[in-house]
Amino acid sequence: MNKIDKVKKIIVEKPLKLDCGKTIKDFPLAYETYGKLNDRKDNAILVFHALTGDQFASGTNPITNKEGWWNYALGPGKAIDTNKFFVICANVIGGCMGSYGPSNIGDNGKPLGTNFPVITINDMVNAQYNILDFFKINKLFSVIGGSMGGMQVLQFVSNFPEKSHTAIPIACTASHSAQNIALNELGRQSIMADHNWMDGFYVENKKVPDKGLAVARMAAHITYLSKKGLQEKFGRKLQERDDLKFGFDADFQIESYLRYQGSVFVDRFDANSYLYITRAMDYFDLTKQFNGNLSKAFEKTNSKFFVISFTSDWLYPTSENRDIVIALNSISKDVGFIEITSDKGHDSFLLDVPDFLSAVKNFLETSYQKLK
Amino acid sequence: MKKEFFEISKLLKKNSKVLDVGCGDGELMKYITENITENVRGLEISKNNIQKCIAKGLTVIEGDAEKDLRQFPNSSYDFVILSQTLxxxxxPENVINELLRVGKKAIVSIPNFGHWRVRLNLLFKGQMPITENLPNEWYNTPNLHMxxxxxxxxxxxxxxxKIDCPNLFYVNLFSELGIFIIEK
Incomplete structure (x- = not known):
């Protein structure tokens, strides 16, 4: 993976104490930027990516040669308009796109594998905070992200209450639910059940647990869609055949689609990263960090919040997003909230959902005008 | 802008904290923000209206006044406005109680079913009245408690x-709309 060595990165020299107790220092944090930082340095937006995202949010990902994961929302003239805003997106620690993760080489000259420490959303956010120092940005204009990115938004504002004028948590939760932990565990077990996983030391053994990772992705992919969305897109349509074949080949289009999703995923994602990042999501419980009172997490911030959920998202349902709104409201913080109507499930925030995109655009642009 | 909104705005104090319950497309909130106080929030049930509020740069929460006022702390606003939706x-009694809990004062406006035109309508036509403020037929009106x-x-x-309404007899006969400040 020589290409990954060439991505932009900073080396964080300052020691970072992780929640697990270990301290890391001199670690890489890979990032990408879009747009220009203005002279006042007041137009910077930090975008947090979700589980399988990376720093290449827009344009073409130079590693995969695919479109950036947030191409619909981010770019010139788009919802997050890079003609106006300077957007930074960093690869989370634990990831596999250049930031410190389980595929990094350890002191023994071999990939860390499962010797990599268990990390948390808090650790990810603390690591990414260093990017502000690097760009000498005193205060961000906004922090934004969906799903795990939304969790990072909440944690960021809680950890650094004066460092962003606005905050947009999308389709997320303040406390990972039992259902979501269960679904993540399904994915992890699938990877670990693959013989090629080899307790996490597959790289040095020249193996890839791609079957396990593909199944993990297939299962997860279903959870990102809605029943209605699946039914409308695939129904019971057959895959390049006129009738059932009475076998276990992919008769149905949905089967073929999931297999494809699994197979392309293993080319771009590291199995151990999948384990570590899903673990970080499961450990996320901002409410517990503040002794059961989520409002306390936001007590010190004056950030203007805009919480967004989607009607068909059953993974991070409106009720969980609304809990964030209630916590903010109960201490009279500046919070707006909208539930966007969409059949596209949890993935709505990644897709072309015009109501969502216009809400983000209008919020950012009217808020930025007030700032000036 | 609706004349009603000017009248409501006149009742607000400079730099006070205001919550507009059922804020619609944010027309009143925008006027208040620009002329009276920037500390204005809205609660609105229609997604379409919320989008219009966001485009105006207003802070609005999607929600239903009948159940989502609960999340606002006691006396957290100087004024809570409820315009023509009571x-x-x-x-409605529960909503009034919630308005008075969340706001130090509440401003409530109601279409007056006692206006002479309404009375004549019912008296002579024997039909449920349809006027400018009450434009719907009985079978599709959202108004449950006129x-x-x-x-x-x-x-x-x-x-x-506490409510102040001098000359009640005349007001009840000649006003199409009542706008009141109420407090506990």
Whole structure:
């Protein structure tokens, strides 16, 4: 993976104490930027990516040669308009796109594998905070992200209450639910059940647990869609055949689609990263960090919040997003909230959902005008 | 802008904290923000209206006044506004109580069912009245609990809610709309 060595990165020299107790220092944090930082340095937006995202949010990902994961929302003239805003997106620690993760080489000259420490959303956010120092940005204009990115938004504002004028948590939760932990565990077990996983030391053994990772992705992919969305897109349509074949080949289009999703995923994602990042999501419980009172997490911030959920998202349902709104409201913080109507499930925030995109655009642009 | 909104705005104090319950497309909120106080929030049930509010740069929460006022702390606003929707709630008494809990004062406006034109309509036509403020037919009106200004004043007196309405007889006969400041 020589290409990954060439991505932009900073080396964080300052020691970072992780929640697990270990301290890391001199670690890489890979990032990408879009747009220009203005002279006042007041137009910077930090975008947090979700589980399988990376720093290449827009344009073409130079590693995969695919479109950036947030191409619909981010770019010139788009919802997050890079003609106006300077957007930074960093690869989370634990990831596999250049930031410190389980595929990094350890002191023994071999990939860390499962010797990599268990990390948390808090650790990810603390690591990414260093990017502000690097760009000498005193205060961000906004922090934004969906799903795990939304969790990072909440944690960021809680950890650094004066460092962003606005905050947009999308389709997320303040406390990972039992259902979501269960679904993540399904994915992890699938990877670990693959013989090629080899307790996490597959790289040095020249193996890839791609079957396990593909199944993990297939299962997860279903959870990102809605029943209605699946039914409308695939129904019971057959895959390049006129009738059932009475076998276990992919008769149905949905089967073929999931297999494809699994197979392309293993080319771009590291199995151990999948384990570590899903673990970080499961450990996320901002409410517990503040002794059961989520409002306390936001007590010190004056950030203007805009919480967004989607009607068909059953993974991070409106009720969980609304809990964030209630916590903010109960201490009279500046919070707006909208539930966007969409059949596209949890993935709505990644897709072309015009109501969502216009809400983000209008919020950012009217808020930025007030700032000036 | 609707004349009603000017009248409501006149009742607000400079730099006070205001919550507009059922804020619609944010027309009133925008006027208040630009002319009276920037500390304005809205609660609105229609997604379409919320989008319009966001485009105006207003802070609005999607929600239903009948159940989502609960999340606002006691006396957290100087004024809570409820414009012409009281009669559409399932439980208006509960909504009034919530307004008075969340706001130090509440400003409530109601279409007056005691206006002479309404009375004549019913008296001579024998039909449910249709006027500018009450444009719907009986079968598609959102209004579940129509009342007159006198009814509303009586209600407040009964519930020991402070309300000021001099010349009630004339007001009840000649006003199409009642706008009141009420407080506990």
């Amino acid at each position: 009669q559409a709630f399932l439980d 009342c007159t200004i006198r009814d509303f004043v009586n209600f407040c007196n009964k519930k020991k809610i």
